Amino acid sequence: MSKTIIKVENLSKRYRIGLQEKKADTFAQQLWNNFKAPVENFKRIKSLGKFQEENESVHWALRDVSFEVKQGEVLGIIGKNGAGKSTLLKILSKITEPTSGRIEMNGRVAALLEVGTGFHPELTGRENIYMNGTILGMTKKEIDHKLDEIIDFSGVEKYIDTPVKFYSSGMRVRLGFSVAAHLEPEILIIDEVLAVGDAEFQKKCLGKMKDVSQNEGRTILFVSHDMNAVYKLTSKSMLLDQGKISAIGTTEDIIRKYRTEVTQIQNQYFNPDQSNGVTFIEVITSTGTGIHEFGKPLKINLKAKFTSDFKNVALAFQFIDEFGHSVINPLVTQDKINWVNNGIGEIKLIIPYPRFILGKYSMTVHMGDKAGKQHIQTLENACSFEVAMDHLHSDYGWNRSAAFYLESHIWETENLKYESVY
Numbered sequence: 001m002s003k004t005i006i007k008v009e010n011l012s013k014r015y016r017i018g019l020q021e022k023k024a025d026t027f028a029q030q031l032w033n034n035f036k037a038p039v040e041n042f043k044r045i046k047s048l049g050k051f052q053e054e055n056e057s058v059h060w061a062l063r064d065v066s067f068e069v070k071q072g073e074v075l076g077i078i079g080k081n082g083a084g085k086s087t088l089l090k091i092l093s094k095i096t097e098p099t100s101g102r103i104e105m106n107g108r109v110a111a112l113l114e115v116g117t118g119f120h121p122e123l124t125g126r127e128n129i130y131m132n133g134t135i136l137g138m139t140k141k142e143i144d145h146k147l148d149e150i151i152d153f154s155g156v157e158k159y160i161d162t163p164v165k166f167y168s169s170g171m172r173v174r175l176g177f178s179v180a181a182h183l184e185p186e187i188l189i190i191d192e193v194l195a196v197g198d199a200e201f202q203k204k205c206l207g208k209m210k211d212v213s214q215n216e217g218r219t220i221l222f223v224s225h226d227m228n229a230v231y232k233l234t235s236k237s238m239l240l241d242q243g244k245i246s247a248i249g250t251t252e253d254i255i256r257k258y259r260t261e262v263t264q265i266q267n268q269y270f271n272p273d274q275s276n277g278v279t280f281i282e283v284i285t286s287t288g289t290g291i292h293e294f295g296k297p298l299k300i301n302l303k304a305k306f307t308s309d310f311k312n313v314a315l316a317f318q319f320i321d322e323f324g325h326s327v328i329n330p331l332v333t334q335d336k337i338n339w340v341n342n343g344i345g346e347i348k349l350i351i352p353y354p355r356f357i358l359g360k361y362s363m364t365v366h367m368g369d370k371a372g373k374q375h376i377q378t379l380e381n382a383c384s385f386e387v388a389m390d391h392l393h394s395d396y397g398w399n400r401s402a403a404f405y406l407e408s409h410i411w412e413t414e415n416l417k418y419e420s421v422y
């Protein structure tokens with residue numbers, strides 16, 4: 001059993017929201033506000049000083065957060081904007097003090113948080129490498145030994161003797177990551193910053209992080225909004241919600257939970273006017289929450305009610321992607337449907353091998369009589385669902401704009417044959 005390298009107990013961070021100036025409509029009011037401001041601000045500061053008191057100007061960015069990370073573990077940290085992810089990483093990197101709680105870290109920490117943190121702008125790239133190495137407790141000889149590798153990985157060798165203040169944000173991130181990953185910290189903390197770099201560099205960074213965790217036993221904490229990157233790099237993740245841990249578990253489960261929370265999906269349609277036509281439609285996705293995992297069967301349930309028996313009904317389901325394209329030919333009922341039990345009826349559509357690739361889809365339902373003479377109802381945007389592909393590993397990453405669908409296929413040469421089934 002590997003040893004615990006990070007132990008966090010009841011960690012909380014309280015921010016005091018700025019003491020704002022009062023707005024004035026008139027000059028006289030402005031003078032009065034200026035006169036009163038010091039007294040009011042003093043009162044607010046005093047009330048904030050009382051730790052136990054809740055107040056609208058107090059904001060808890062983290063509240064009672066406890067968890068442990070073992071050596072060599074790669075922990076993904078995900079959550080909506082403002083959930084407290086960066087605050088947690090800043091506290092662990094000793095950039096910010098917690099308000100209360102305890103942290104035990106058994107190793108040297110290298111962090112890549114905001115673009116450019118950890119660099120002195122007036123120093124050159126090379127000087128900054130030495131400065132960072134020294135802070136991490138490395139000798140000059142040890143840094144000398146790593147120097148070429150760091151410069152090479154960063155891809156900024158042309159500018160390595162230029163002060164960092166002249167670097168673009170992408171160049172700073174490249175060098176920042178390279179320094180953090182190569183200077184052999186026991187704990188590597190990486191925030192969203194990698195998103196600044198181009199796709200090729202991001203891929204290279206993910207590969208390097210995998211390498212340092214698997215082959216060198218380093219521990220990594222990784223924050224990202226890119227679920228594909230989290231999926232690829234981590235097997236365990238933590239979901240933060242309003243400063244609290246809402247779940248810790250396998251990355252697959254945590255991403256599923258997160259997606260369900262952030263995606264506003266209308267996967268049920270209910271018609272309050274039940275006099276004639278469709279009364280209810282539901283898209284039953286593989287997760288049951290409007291999120292559908294690529295490749296699994298998709299089901300649609302439709303209920304209808306008419307004022308009397310209704311014979312020879314025809315239905316068509318049309319699937320529209322988020323760019324407004326109809327992605328497959330509308331699926332039309334071939335045989336007549338008769339709803340003769342006072343016009344109450346139900347039909348299920350099952351798509352066994354849907355090919356919709358990641359993204360959001362909505363469904364339009366057309367209803368008419370079989371002869372096509374009578375149009376009964378068209379329900380645009382009746383239900384929607386989102387297709388997720390995080391569970392499918394890809395060396396390239398999935399890109400919504402790259403394709404409309406994904407196809408299973410077979411490769412054959414003289415001495416090799418294999419099938420990729422999606």
Ligand SMILES: Nc1ncnc2c1ncn2[C@@H]1O[C@H](COP(=O)(O)OP(=O)(O)OP(=O)(O)O)[C@@H](O)[C@H]1O
Pocket residue numbers: 015016017059060061079080081082083084085086087088
């Ligand atoms: N210096 C600060 N002063 C006041 N409030 C702050 C400060 N820093 C962060 N906060 C607040 O604390 C909460 C958590 O912020 P944090 O940046 O940790 O969230 P996050 O999960 O990293 O969000 P994002 O995904 O947008 O980066 C937010 O409500 C934020 O407004």
